[in-house]
Amino acid sequence: MNSQDIFSLIHSRYQSFTNTEKKVADYILEHTKDVIFMSITDLADACNVGESSIFRFCKTMNLKGYQEFKIMMAHSISPDGEAPQLSSKITMEDTIEELSSKILSSNVSALTETYNLISKEDISLAVDRMLKADKVHFFGVGSSLMTALEAKNKFMRITNKAECTLDSHLQIMSAALMSEKDVAVLISYSGSTKDTIEVAKVAREAGANIIAITRFAKSPLTNYSDITLLCGANEGPLQGGSLTAKISQLYLLDLLYFEYFKRTYNQSTTNKERTAKAVIEKML
Template identity: 55%
Template sequence: MASGDFLLKINARYNLFTKAEKKVADYVLQDPKRVLFLSITDLAEACEVGDTSVFRFCKTMQLQGYQEFKMLLSLSISEDEDSSRIASMLSGRITQEDTLEDVAKKVLQTNINALNETYSLLDFQELSLTIDYMIGAKQIYFFGVGSSLLTAMDAVDKFVRITPKVHNYADAHLQAMAASILSPEDLAFVISYSGATKDTIQVAQQAKKAGARVVCITRFAKSPLTAYSDVVVLCGTNEGPLQGGSTSARISQMLLIDLIYMEYFKRTYDESSANKQKTSGSVLKKLY
């Protein structure tokens, strides 16, 4: 495991933790070197939680126990690394005191982290099921509002080159109406960073009520949107107060769209290749 990867994975899975587990995660991310020399009871006392909360934290991280946790933690820390610098690097938080050079480095690191975190959260079984649903669907509608609408539009822009069954509406009212008349043969692909946007949740509700399958891309595993989703695909990135609307969320979403597109193309190669030739040829005369 490359240096820092395990700490990135903790950061990426942060929203999957319970309240007590988040206390453990916060302590580990703040001072990982110190944690290496703590017993499970010492760490629990430092975090003001019980031993079982530390053990559950390890289980949420998909580890066998505390010793495996310490082993992976030690591998991600070199002897001369400053723990506070690690935490700052991981968060990428921009402050009022940062210089332009600091901002540039943190924006770059935030976007790199978004990709790494998204990769660490990949559930290949869920992704494979998503492709199965897409291939079997009669029609596929990509839904989203705000910046997530841009991701939905980008997804249609990619997929319309290889299949005619993808659609998107920019207007929230049209999205709700379209979702309400989907059939059990259709697929609603709902994109929302927060998973708590009213318009997006309404679309998922309407699609589910109509009998369609629902796939969502979201940051949070536990959100109102996921309650209406058959498949949940998680993207990674955490934005600070000065980073709202940054591209990191869209970058992580587009990584997933690219991955889904490539796997769909691979599984439907003959049809997708033929359609790609047709759609590419249709606009050749429009190019100089």
């Protein structure tokens, strides 16, 4: 990855940009603090260009793609007169007490924003689809895979239809064998993870119902989703896999779980007792 300051690089190559690339560059230079938290679709919409134009802009800068551009931007931003930052709020000079307060605040803020973004209609429709499904498959890669596994762990206590596959190759094979009777729950903070987008595409082609849990209402992933549930955590490009993002995703999964439990109370209660009994011998 190029260690050069991204803004110096933009200025140095500005005259060689196409008109579209200049439009993207101008927006980035004027809205730096906003861009660092934008999805590629958000930036494309803001610049009134296509996603492919953003990708070509990154390629012109000799970068692999949009995510590398955001990482390079994060390295280039240094607040004047402030201590070096470990995240958007936490600095090297913070005491343990200050760290405790800031982490608590960021988690509470993420949960509060997620709560404010909840659409009761979308939650209800998502649970309807899950209830009618023969199979509910949770998908994710990287840190989102850990969230998907947690979702399976929760739902398999009350239903035998929950699935989660670890390997990305096996994930896409599973997606290819889905049908209109199945639900795919795809978890991706950015909505721009290639493996997850490909799974969504294949699952959609197979006829499955797609539920996306993501930060951005518009992203490559949501292009394939029937229902989009938004989490409210802001995660910078150097904070990949933050617990704040996971907490907001788990909050939405908890909401789906308890609504599902309510609507299938008798069967879910029975299944929960059976699964609890099955592992009781594992406990001291």
